[in-house]
Amino acid sequence: xxxxxxxxxxxxxxxxxxxxxxxxxxxxxxxxxxxxxxxxxxxxxxxxxxxxxxxxxxxxxxxxxxxxxxxxxxxxxxxxxxxxxxxxxxxxxxxxxxxxxxxxxxxxxxxxxxxxxxxxxxxxxxxxxxxxxxxxxxxxxxxxxxxxxxxxxxxxxxxxxxxxxxxxxxxxxxxxxxxxxxxxxxxxxxxxxxxxxxxxxxxxxxxxxxxxx
Numbered sequence: 425x426x427x428x429x430x431x432x433x434x435x436x437x438x439x440x441x442x443x444x445x446x447x448x449x450x451x452x453x454x455x456x457x458x459x460x461x462x463x464x465x466x467x468x469x470x471x472x473x474x475x476x477x478x479x480x481x482x483x484x485x486x487x488x489x490x491x492x493x494x495x496x497x498x499x500x501x502x503x504x505x506x507x508x509x510x511x512x513x514x515x516x517x518x519x520x521x522x523x524x525x526x527x528x529x530x531x532x533x534x535x536x537x538x539x540x541x542x543x544x545x546x547x548x549x550x551x552x553x554x555x556x557x558x559x560x561x562x563x564x565x566x567x568x569x570x571x572x573x574x575x576x577x578x579x580x581x582x583x584x585x586x587x588x589x590x591x592x593x594x595x596x597x598x599x600x601x602x603x604x605x606x607x608x609x610x611x612x613x614x615x616x617x618x619x620x621x622x623x624x625x626x627x628x629x630x631x632x633x634x635x636x637x
Contacts, residue, residue: 425635427458427514431522433531433598434563435591436584437573438613439620440523443563446621447521450628460513463523465501468508474501479581491537495547498529503551511555525557527601527608532583535597536590559631561624562602563613567591570613 430447432440448459465475478489478497489497502525510520526548534541565573567588574584602608609631611623 425632427517427519428558428635429510429514429520429522431525431527431557431560432563433524433527433560433608434613435565435567435570435595435598436580437570437577438563438565439573439617440563442617442621443561443611443624444521444523446624447561447628450625451519451632454629454632456519456632458518460509460518460520461523462505462509462520464505464525464528465498467501467505471501471504474498474504479583491533491539494537495529495533495539495544498533499547499551502526502529506552506555522557525560526552527560527562527598530601531594531598535600536586536594538593557607558635560605560608561627562598562608562610563620564595564599564602564610565613567595 432443432447434440444461451459464471465478466472474497478494478501510522513520530541530544530548533539534544571584571588571591574580599610602610609627611620611627613620615623
């Protein structure tokens with residue numbers, strides 16, 4: 425089996441970092457040792473600067489970042505990461521484990537922000553072509569639980585400070601998209617951590633076996 429691209433998705437506080445650790449250990453047990461790790465937005469020098477603009481800065485002077493500018497900055501960071509890190513790693517036979525990818529934009533901007541979903545799909549196809557993750561793990565958590573966990577970690581970024589209604593819309597869009605795509609596996613992340621990690625492990629093991637590893 426060749427290299428694969430696995431993405432971890434979910435609201436703030438869903439447990440993406442813990443999930444990555446389980447994925448890595450499970451893949452190593454299956455004989456996968458060459459892995460590259462990415463996060464979005466970010467992952468390259470340019471993409472990290474865009475990350476700072478879109479997540480850390482609410483405004484520049486009196487100029488507030490508008491929703492469509494936010495989307496375009498996310499895509500600029502994403503395509504830079506895909507073309508300079510992810511695709512080269514996959515071409516070299518390495519597996520890529522990503523913290524977020526395009527599903528985040530479809531959910532947060534399409535659901536939370538209410539940006540036209542057809543426009544987002546068109547933008548995705550124009551920027552990324554047919555490039556898609558081989559597997560996406562969506563860690564489903566209610567906004568109440570996720571934001572409580574996120575606040576316990578420390579200061580929230582610009583998007584993490586959005587309203588509860590924003591995150592309810594985002595979650596609804598995540599669930600809608602996950603139901604339409606058989607490359608997305610949903611994990612109930614409101615369970616106790618041990619149960620969540622066991623579900624992730626079982627999901628990864630079953631998926632690797634499906635791939636013929």
